[in-house]
Amino acid sequence: MxxxxxxxxxxxxxxxxxxxxxxxxxxxxxxxxxxxxxxxxxxxxxxxxxxxxxxxxxxxxxxxxxxxxxxxxxxxxxxxxxxxxxxxxxxxxxxxxxxxxxxxxxxxxxxxxxxxxxxxxxxxxxxxxxxxxxxxxxxxxxxxxxxxxNEKYERLLSQLKNLENLFETNKKLTYDRAFKFGSEYKREKLIYTIGSGAYYHQAYSFTSCLLMEMLWIHSNAIHSGEYFHGPFEATDFDVPFLIIKGEGPTRPLDERAITFAQKFSDKVEVVDITELDYAGIDEDLKEYFGPAIAGAVLRQYADGLAEHTGHPLSVRRYMWKMEY
Amino acid sequence: MxxxxxxxxxxxxxxxxxxxxxxxxxxxxxxxxxxxxxxxxxxxxxxxxxxxxxxxxxxxxxxxxxxxxxxxxxxxxxxxxxxxxxxxxxxxxxxxxxxxxxxxxxxxxxxxxxxxxxxxxxxxxxxxxxxxxxxxxxxxxxxxxxxxxNEKYERLLSQLKNLENLFETNKKLTYDRAFKFGSEYKREKLIYTIGSGAYYHQAYSFTSCLLMEMLWIHSNAIHSGEYFHGPFEATDFDVPFLIIKGEGPTRPLDERAITFAQKFSDKVEVVDITELDYAGIDEDLKEYFGPAIAGAVLRQYADGLAEHTGHPLSVRRYMWKMEY
The missing domain is CATH 3.40.50.10490 (Glucose-6-phosphate isomerase like protein; domain 1)
Incomplete structure (x- = not known):
């Protein structure tokens, strides 16, 4: 640094x-x-x-x-x-x-x-x-x-230097999947996102800034634990979901949401954070690095949608164009 | 009590x-x-x-x-x-x-x-x-x-007895508007809700439990302050919004969201909490009572949708019907 x-x-x-x-x-x-x-x-x-x-x-x-x-x-x-x-x-x-x-x-x-x-x-x-x-x-x-x-934090700080490499390898690792998602979901007018723990905020960001702001696709970031207390009734065979299967203590919540969504929707995209590459990261530090890497990976899913909808992520109709 | x-x-x-x-x-x-x-x-x-x-x-x-x-x-x-x-x-x-x-x-x-x-x-x-x-x-x-x-809390506790009457009068006051909303919005597949302060949670409840769970209408509860940082790009002439114009310190945030949404969408329903009846409530206590009364009023908007969509609020497809 x-x-x-x-x-x-x-x-x-x-x-x-x-x-x-x-x-x-x-x-x-x-x-x-x-x-x-x-x-x-x-x-x-x-x-x-x-x-x-x-x-x-x-x-x-x-x-x-x-x-x-x-x-x-x-x-x-x-x-x-x-x-x-x-x-x-x-x-x-x-x-x-x-x-x-x-x-x-x-x-x-x-x-x-x-x-x-x-x-x-x-x-x-x-x-x-x-x-x-x-x-x-x-x-x-x-x-x-x-x-x-805590020596754990010391190790974490020293392993941050691996992030650069991890962003690159994980973007390569998920490139095909992300662009296939873009192709498959390009005609969707609404895509729900789901996540929990630190990943809930990744879902929120994907919903607010990537889907709604940059792609004009309707969305709602649903917490994996909240899904079953209302939102899941909106699930149907043709309702699309992008679900983050996190690395960390709340992963069981995501698994439960995935199991249900996959049962009743034909359009469930799972981004499994444990399947990513964590080269150079200690096992007990993965839950800290997962959310950081997830951001770079999810961005690529938006790139996939942009590519296949022909709607560049840089296009806005209101932001920066007027006073509000 | x-x-x-x-x-x-x-x-x-x-x-x-x-x-x-x-x-x-x-x-x-x-x-x-x-x-x-x-x-x-x-x-x-x-x-x-x-x-x-x-x-x-x-x-x-x-x-x-x-x-x-x-x-x-x-x-x-x-x-x-x-x-x-x-x-x-x-x-x-x-x-x-x-x-x-x-x-x-x-x-x-x-x-x-x-x-x-x-x-x-x-x-x-x-x-x-x-x-x-x-x-x-x-x-x-x-x-x-x-x-x-604080004597303010003492007054508030003693004025809680007025809630029963306030629920009734305010439901009557908003009945026509709520059922007109149901008629006008009955064909919508997605309705966004917006709110801030204590009313954000009313918007969340309306989105999760009333629209998504009970009416199978897609939704997202957007914070009035967050609307301008992503979600507002999804606004268009035919995108419907139900916006709570709160009684309390964050009302200016709601006003700003309303002004923008009304400019670019033809379907903006505003529920103005200051226009409700606060009989028996001291002026300085209105911001505490507003969210309580809002719940009863908003419920009626869902009743309006149920009436006009022919989809009773009691119908579920998953909840209570299976293990999940």
Missing amino acids: KTEHVNQIASAVNAVKATDVKNFYFVACGGSMAALATGDYFLSREISVPSKVYTSNEFVHMNPRGLGKGSVVILRSHSGTTPETVAAAKFAREKGAVTIAISMDVESPLCKEAEYIVHYNYKDGSDVIDGETGVYYSLIFGILNALTP | KTEHVNQIASAVNAVKATDVKNFYFVACGGSMAALATGDYFLSREISVPSKVYTSNEFVHMNPRGLGKGSVVILRSHSGTTPETVAAAKFAREKGAVTIAISMDVESPLCKEAEYIVHYNYKDGSDVIDGETGVYYSLIFGILNALTP
């Missing part, structure tokens, strides 16, 4: 370490919120300090009572210009929270409002370890290791 | 008061989870003690590290038989948490697993103050008043 990123992360981690942390808030919008939510999941699994995820505008308006001195607020915006997230950083900082902004642009309004900045590279050829995944994982597990030192 | 309920709630509240509360967990499935989430919202607004909502099976499998002595776990299942929630109660109690089960059946497995029981009446003619809404609000604001005594 580049020295610049190492130093930024160290500053943020040290600030957290120097704080009597009462709570963490993860605050962003859309895909950035979903990405941050993976951190909320890991923190909730690993430490007893409470954490919560908010979409930026809800955070500012509902004004959670727990926010104040002792809060650590982690915010993220790819461009660093998302107005709601910029406002949330200002709001949190004024309330006395430690604010950490994650963005690809250190000169952005978000980075100007936050006390600490964690920059990631984007499309410059160093996208993995110095990119959003490597940098975010370094921050989250750096914080965990600072609060409750 | 009947003495039985008063006593059960007092026992639960006293147990919370006697605990050095580290965190609250709200644990249930589907519509019960959404109902509990209103409590999470109010607690997060009013006190700094952290709280979090989990679907029951995720709670047990992901095993949040914060769960233990000092945790208060509030669980809910209408019948008290939901296996995942029963398992969650057992799990939480074994970890040393104070467990409070809410159900219509005190003899149910859930009530047997939990330490404290809060029973509500169902379809016996005393459904409001002694029903799920009255009883749950009494518990939540009883807890708030015990932890941080």
Whole structure:
């Protein structure tokens, strides 16, 4: 990892370490919120300090009572210009929270409002370890290791360098399947996604940003455990599902959803995270790396749909085109 | 309120008061989870003690590290038989948490697993103050008043008796509109719902339990703040939305979503919670009562769809009909 990123992360981690942390808030919008939510999941699994995820505008308006001195607020915006997230950083900082902004642009309004900045590279050829995944994982597990030192976190941080290779090998491994999915599902007007644990947020991101935003395909990210408490009644032979079969403690929930969906729908695509390549990753660390790799793999499923629908992922009808 | 309920709630509240509360967990499935989430919202607004909502099976499998002595776990299942929630109660109690089960059946497995029981009446003619809404609000604001005594909570608790009347008057007030909605939207295969704050959970419940489960209409509950970060690209002139315009601090988020949706879709149904009748409710308490009344009003929109689609809300194809 580049020295610049190492130093930024160290500053943020040290600030957290120097704080009597009462709570963490993860605050962003859309895909950035979903990405941050993976951190909320890991923190909730690993430490007893409470954490919560908010979409930026809800955070500012509902004004959670727990926010104040002792809060650590982690915010993220790819461009660093998302107005709601910029406002949330200002709001949190004024309330006395430690604010950490994650963005690809250190000169952005978000980075100007936050006390600490964690920059990631984007499309410059160093996208993995110095990119959003490597940098975010370094921050989250750096914080965990600072609060409750554990050799497991040390190993995880040292194995992050394998991510670059894992993204490549796993994209190759799933390329044919993803593009076949694109061909088979190209006429679908609606595709449900299902997931649990950290993968629920991958499903949310796929639904909101890839299917609905980039492909104009209707969707809903259903939690594997919630599927049976309402949504499953919408299942029918011609209703399509993309289900993430996670690597981690909630995998049994996904298995149950898959078994049911496959029984009553002819269109169930399963993305099994345990079948991916984990070269260089220790067995006990797979559940941490799975969600990171899943993101790259799922993106390819969207590429497959884009290819076969002739609808490039870059096309928008409203976003960036008007005031809203 | 009947003495039985008063006593059960007092026992639960006293147990919370006697605990050095580290965190609250709200644990249930589907519509019960959404109902509990209103409590999470109010607690997060009013006190700094952290709280979090989990679907029951995720709670047990992901095993949040914060769960233990000092945790208060509030669980809910209408019948008290939901296996995942029963398992969650057992799990939480074994970890040393104070467990409070809410159900219509005190003899149910859930009530047997939990330490404290809060029973509500169902379809016996005393459904409001002694029903799920009255009883749950009494518990939540009883807890708030015990932890941080406030005359506002006292007033709120004393005004809960008006709920029965408010359910009736507001159902009458919105009857025509709801059944017109049913007529106009009866051929729709997909209806999105949108909401924020405590109303997001109403949207979730309407999507999961009423549209998808009871009416087999595809849906997704979109947070008003998240709409602009992906989902709004799926908006088109013929894409239907039911948007809850809430009473409370996040109303500006709903207004923004409505303005956009109305510009690009010809099918936007707005349920404005401020236009409802709040007879007997103090001005500063409206934001607490709004979500309670919204539930009864929204149910009527589903009744309207049921009437005009000829698909009764009681029909299921999988639920209760097979093992899954």
